[in-house]
Amino acid sequence: MEEARRRTLQLEAAAAESELAVPRLAIVNPPLWELGHVGWFQEKWVLRHAAGRPPLRPDGDAFYDSAAVPHDARWELALPGRAETLSYLREVEREVLALVAGGAAERYFVELSVFHEDMHFEAMAFTRQTLARSAPPLPPAAAGRAGAELAGDVPVEGGTRLVGARAGDGFVFDNEKWAHPVALAPFAIARAPVSQGRFAEFVEDGGYRRRELWGEAGWRWRAAAEAAAPVYWARRDGGWARRDFDRWVPLEPDRPMVHACWYEAEAWCRWAGRRLPSEAEWEAAAGAFTWGAVWEWTASDFLPYPGFSPDPYREYSQPWFGSHKVLRGGSFATPRRLLRATFRNFYTPDRRDPWAGFRTCPT
Known part of the structure; x- marks a missing residue:
């Protein structure tokens, strides 16, 4: 405390x-x-x-x-x-x-x-x-890589998996309760989140202009936001730069993509012929890859687990069911004691301000 x-x-x-x-x-x-x-x-x-x-x-x-x-x-x-x-x-x-x-x-x-x-x-x-203010006291933002050394997918066996927190796990939030069986088909998942370099390829290939890459809600968001590139990116000296708090730095191709909203992640997946994992897949595979550099969007809507009952802080989860998407993992700025494989973060799919990226699965 x-x-x-x-x-x-x-x-x-x-x-x-x-x-x-x-x-x-x-x-x-x-x-x-x-x-x-x-x-x-x-x-x-x-x-x-x-x-x-x-x-x-x-x-x-x-x-x-x-x-x-x-x-x-x-x-x-x-x-x-x-x-x-x-x-x-x-x-x-x-x-x-x-x-x-x-x-x-x-x-x-x-x-x-x-x-x-x-x-x-x-x-x-x-x-x-x-607000483009100076960087606060945080761990180094360079934590986490997504480059060629982490390329490829990890295969995960199918079967029935327990998803959610178990009694005796220590403090957990109400939306993590309780562990319940989920049947999963065999799948594979990327060893690393999508990198800034790979996302830049999507941008250069007209990803923000190509209607076929976006769902209905995503295309409406893109038009309303007038999004033509990631939120903190700009052209500088013939290449891409990103704003890191109050300073501009050249884009680091091997770093995980960050400040992407769910709609952008969805569009990138269509472009790349990939898909976002469900939150159950992410949790089932979490021991097979390194996570914690960026929050990772999943395909899943934020919904209660079977038998959900709100804890005393009733406003924490219940008001947001059905309107938010689930993110898993954590970012470099997340206090380490919050990081556990069952933790469910949640934002509306238009949010680009969190340190959020995404990991993908082959279709």
Whole structure:
């Protein structure tokens, strides 16, 4: 818990005062709101829900409850300033650590709050990329390769596989529960995610102009977004460059493709005669390849597993079933404690701001 809070505060410290004002975009939150929300969430579930404490801030719910405060309204709130917000985070941390030290904290809710903070840490890093801010303190982005040395597919035997978390696995989210049998035909899956170099071939071959490569929803998205290339790519000095936070770097052909939306992944697969794996295939094969450099889109819609029952944090999964696609793995910016083969990330198929790429299967 201390490490998560230290990481959050290091990320906050990287922001200049002038960077606290951000444009109203569907894919970002006001920084002071997001920081306060992280503290409020921990207070709500550990101190108030589990320990029965009264609120530390009488206005906390009105400011920071993400289920009750619409996204666009967060820019209109008279939020506490930077110093007061940081003081609130530290106060919540002290109170929760005191409960932990006294053996009075429920482990489940402490872990829930830590993993929630981990996910917001990555989302706050997304925001710095989206807004072309300087790079935050993160592991080296060069982690992970997708070049010729990792070419080819790994064969996977068919059969009935258990997909999902098992009781005794430690903390898992409600959408991972529980392990259930899935029948899989034999298949193969790439040893590495699609590289930036391979994606550049799709772009050069007119991939964004060729209607036959896109599904109906994907073509509508491409037209509305006026997408002619990946979101952070531009022509520089006769080749492609990509924007890495606030600097432009020559495209690295052997690095995994990143900042691709699901629609772009789908179109690339049609162009290459490949397909995205289902999330069950991805999980079944996860021990056969290295993952964790980029989130990886799957073909699967985000749906509940058989017998799904929401955990106390009911808003985590249930509202998003059917409208999002599943990603597996993790990115270089994901805190390592979140990485497990059963973890299900989920975004709408138009999102290009996450560090997401994709791995493919032969058709």
